[in-house]
Amino acid sequence: MLTERQLEVVLSVVYDYITTGEPVGSRTVSRRYLTGKSAATIRNEMSELSEMGYLNQPHTSAGRVPTAKAYRLYVDSILQRRREPLQALDPLPKELKSRRDDAEAALSMISQLLARLTHSIGLAGVEVMEEVLVQRIDFLPVDSRHALVLTVLKGGLVHHRMIEFPLEIRPADLEELSSRINLLASGRAWNEVRQSLSEYLAGTLDHLSRSCFSALEAIDELLSGRSMRIFAGGAHHILGLPDFQDIGKLQALMALLEEESSLEKLVRSVPQSEGLSVVIGEENPLEELQNCSIVLSSGQSAGRRLVLGLIGPQRMDYEGAIVLLEGLLPHLTAGDDGDRQ
Amino acid sequence: MLTERQLEVVLSVVYDYITTGEPVGSRTVSRRYLTGKSAATIRNEMSELSEMGYLNQPHTSAGRVPTAKAYRLYVDSILQRRREPLQALDPLPKELKSRRDDAEAALSMISQLLARLTHSIGLAGVEVMEEVLVQRIDFLPVDSRHALVLTVLKGGLVHHRMIEFPLEIRPADLEELSSRINLLASGRAWNEVRQSLSEYLAGTLDHLSRSCFSALEAIDELLSGRSMRIFAGGAHHILGLPDFQDIGKLQALMALLEEESSLEKLVRSVPQSEGLSVVIGEENPLEELQNCSIVLSSGQSAGRRLVLGLIGPQRMDYEGAIVLLEGLLPHLTAGDDGDRQ
DNA sequence: TTTGGCACTCGACGTCTCCGAGTGCTACTA
DNA sequence: TAGTAGCACTCGGAGACGTCGAGTGCCAAA
Helix, strand or coil: CCCHHHHHHHHHHHHHHHHHCCCECHHHHHHHCCCCCCHHHHHHHHHHHHHHCCEECCCCCCCEEECHHHHHHHHHHHHHHCCCCCCCCCCCCHHHHHCCCCHHHHHHHHHHHHHHHHCCEEEEEEEECCCCEEEEEEEEECCCCEEEEEEEECCCCEEEEEEECCCCCCHHHHHHHHHHHHHHHCCCEHHHHHHHHHHHHHHHCHHHHHHHHHHHHHHHHHHHHCCEEEEEECHHHHCCCHHHCCHHHHHHHHHHHHCHHHHHHHHHHCCCCCCEEEEEHHHCCCHHHCCEEEEEEEEEECCEEEEEEEEEECCCCHHHHHHHHHHHHHHHHHHHHHHCC | CCCHHHHHHHHHHHHHHHHHCCCECHHHHHHHCCCCCCHHHHHHHHHHHHHCCCEECCCCCCCEEECHHHHHHHHHHHHHHCCCCCCCCCCCCHHHHHCCCCHHHHHHHHHHHHHHHHCCEEEEEEEECCCCEEEEEEEEEEECCEEEEEEEECCCCEEEEEEECCCCCCHHHHHHHHHHHHHHHCCCEHHHHHHHHHHHHHHHCHHHHHHHHHHHHHHHHHHHHCCEEEEEECHHHHCCCHHHCCHHHHHHHHHHHHCHHHHHHHHHHCCCCCCEEEEEHHHCCCHHHCCEEEEEEEEEECCEEEEEEEEEECCCCHHHHHHHHHHHHHHHHHHHHHHCC
């Protein structure tokens, strides 16, 4: 177990390393943080902390650098004393307001905003939960074999997709189909009505049963398969940082960010027990991210889960990141909610 | 004017520099390309070419590097002899097929595909021309003051947007509105019917005139304002290249790629007289791109203009780029066309 | 006009040295 | 016994220096 003073030393080293980016020596700690103690004393403590796995030496005659274990300590200490009143920050930029109607554009903007504010990579995503309420579902005829399926969910999320029917289908049939679906599904959760809907349709519209089947399939895909949209923005902000010297790794990271499926995997791999979680360096399952840290925050409203996050160097400004995400998230979930109920 | 031999030398230098990335000396040219002539001869030619502004010396005792002027010569020579039969290349990956119904996802994939094949940045965009034919336009009620406007264009492009009405509006009115709009607009070009539609609606639905007005506004925005969607993909491919050592510039470039409006400006700034155009280095109006080259190719079908492009270092493989873009474009325009008429 | 020869230039690279920050250890002190 | 001061030691970084070699420009000869 760590003594009180050892803890102070670790936190000082982490703090100093985060701000300066250079290995921290005993003298620095003694002068800047534990002014009562001499460098020699600190040296002894640091030597022990090295053995315990909290600090690392890049080489013999250099200062110490925190390990993931030390960062963890630091982050936990932030999380503990964070129960102070969070001032409601960030009057949302109005550009964002103007995109209220287009969830995807808004997410992309938010990710870029986050990145800009923190000089790291911003993440913004939304996941449609199974319980999301359907507002309406429509089929718009395109030609005799194709129609556009359009789902509008409570809260303003809109999906559309072109589907192909196994047989020709008349516009009137489509209208019939959508009005029946709406009758049962509107205002309810899709996963709730899905089963009964299928039976009901099979019973009443049996001349169209095969077409109904493919329509339901398509809706299923829309509402569950592709149910998470996630955007990463502002990747260029980390380009200058001394922490990302290794171009090869940087490249791998950038490649990962472009793959929405990888991002999804990333977000899902983070334990989302509480609203906020921090993954530090090697704690990360994905190799490309092992010299990064991730702060993720998620909130839920109206059957959707909103995820905000930041990816930065291990020595990122955790405190700023946490405050930002915790300050922003309620704004967004609340705002989306109150908009059009 | 250049002599025959000077031309040969310039082209050799460009070619060699493109393949090796290192300044080219007179001996290299003499040995690899103009085997008949000695290094000294080449040296004299090169010295003159330097004065004429085709070649540059990074420093006194280094080989020559081509200037934009030389690249221009090189590219033009490719474009001239390119009139050979282009083998139909690239059986489109099937993933692309599966995204036929979602134009935006497809564009994003294409941009990444292009990037992967050429190790540069891929661009893919689509612009809705004024002459695009409307397939249908619908209003779906969301609540008493809001509706979703949905426009389906010939060729499968779908846009939607939430609009707010100045007054309450009943679902029946919306239906009335959309059926009237469709009556006049379906199968026609928006810019053709826009004016008469406005008058017609004002005449027949005057109790809703203010609402009609905002609806038409919204459609206008959908079909003209935001009419170009463009994606840049695979930016990580240029990270390793020796040509992009300067992190600052790279950062500016990446930032530009994330701004769709900048990309749009970029594409529009390129003269699109012929189907294919190449912009080299300083020829570029945007400062961020002055050490890049851009190859853009565009084709038109069904009222939409499809744009494919590549952004790479000045010493990019122009020949490969040109062949790729010219080979791919017809596939895509044709494919999109034949799909659902 | 072309070519071979030659002196010259200049960056890349390796070696060497010096400097200083930081360490570990030991002996001294309160 | 914990804390402190002193000291020898280590090691990377920066700068000085020398060498190497690719490439040039120019001149004189073919």
